[in-house]
Amino acid sequence: MSRIGNAPINVPANVTINVTEGNVNLKGPKGELDQSFDHDAVSLELNEGILTVQRKTELKDHKAKHGLYRALMANAIEGVTNGYSVKQELVGVGYRATVQGQILEMSLGFSHNVMFRMPDEVKVEAETAKGQNPIITLTSCNKQLIGQVAAKIRSLRKPEPYKGKGIKFVGEEIRRKAGKAAGK
Numbered sequence: 001m002s003r004i005g006n007a008p009i010n011v012p013a014n015v016t017i018n019v020t021e022g023n024v025n026l027k028g029p030k031g032e033l034d035q036s037f038d039h040d041a042v043s044l045e046l047n048e049g050i051l052t053v054q055r056k057t058e059l060k061d062h063k064a065k066h067g068l069y070r071a072l073m074a075n076a077i078e079g080v081t082n083g084y085s086v087k088q089e090l091v092g093v094g095y096r097a098t099v100q101g102q103i104l105e106m107s108l109g110f111s112h113n114v115m116f117r118m119p120d121e122v123k124v125e126a127e128t129a130k131g132q133n134p135i136i137t138l139t140s141c142n143k144q145l146i147g148q149v150a151a152k153i154r155s156l157r158k159p160e161p162y163k164g165k166g167i168k169f170v171g172e173e174i175r176r177k178a179g180k181a182a183g184k
Contacts, residue, residue, distance in 0.1 A: 005042075005066030009051040012081050017051065019044050024073065028080025031121070031141035035120045036074045041065040044073070061081070079141035087148045090134045092157075092165035097126040097134045104136065108167070116156070120166050122149050135170065 011017060018025040022039045026032065037044070037051050041062040045052050053070040055062045076085075080171040096107040104116040104124050122140045136153065142183055150169070159166035161177040168174060 003067075005053055005055065005063075005070045007070065009053075009070070009077060011046065011049050011051050011077060013049065015077060016078055017046055019046065024104060025078070026076050026080045028077075028141070030080050030083040033076045033080055033141060035072055037069045037072070038065055042069050075143045080141055083139055083141050084143050084146050085137060085139045086146055087170040088136045088138070088150060088153060089168055089170050090136070091159065095134060095165075096128065097136050099124050099126045104153070106156070109165075114156055116153060119145060119149065121145055 005058045014030070015026060015028040022036055024035045024037065026035065042053050042055050042065060045054065051073060053066060053073060055066040072149075087119045090108070092108070092109060094107060094109065098105050102118040102120065102124070104118060104126065106114045106116065108114055118138075120184070121142055122138055122145060125137045125139075126134060127137070138146055138150055140149075154167045154169070157166045159168045159172075159174045161175060162179055164176060169176065
């Protein structure tokens, strides 16, 4: 029995849901999302502001997809209602970030600046305060896309364990190692 799959999803009044065979279209104040699902495995029912996901058979594959599609629908509803945001911090001497439209330009200690083109669904802001590390803020209604973009940006310069330099998420703890002087 899937505990996650059986949980009902409350749909706010300002969100409209259109269910077709194998696809769900959600519109809300923060944007519009399309979410596909396996219509052979699960069915969706919307009654009086409550969305329920029910599996059609007791096959192992359908049981696995039951909780998955319920979680995807809940994330999509949360995204079009409130949206998602991810903050990343650039730690290092001379590390900078600027935004020009949908292009994020970063100086990460390479011989050249790194230009990163954002998808249209993701909004980006870069803020720099004197004496503080630059912070990049990503906002979107699509949780999967914003996570993928944040991971791609982080992969440009992962935090290293000796000095902690690199791109990290705000609040992330970097496991530090002692240098070679500590071994003597």
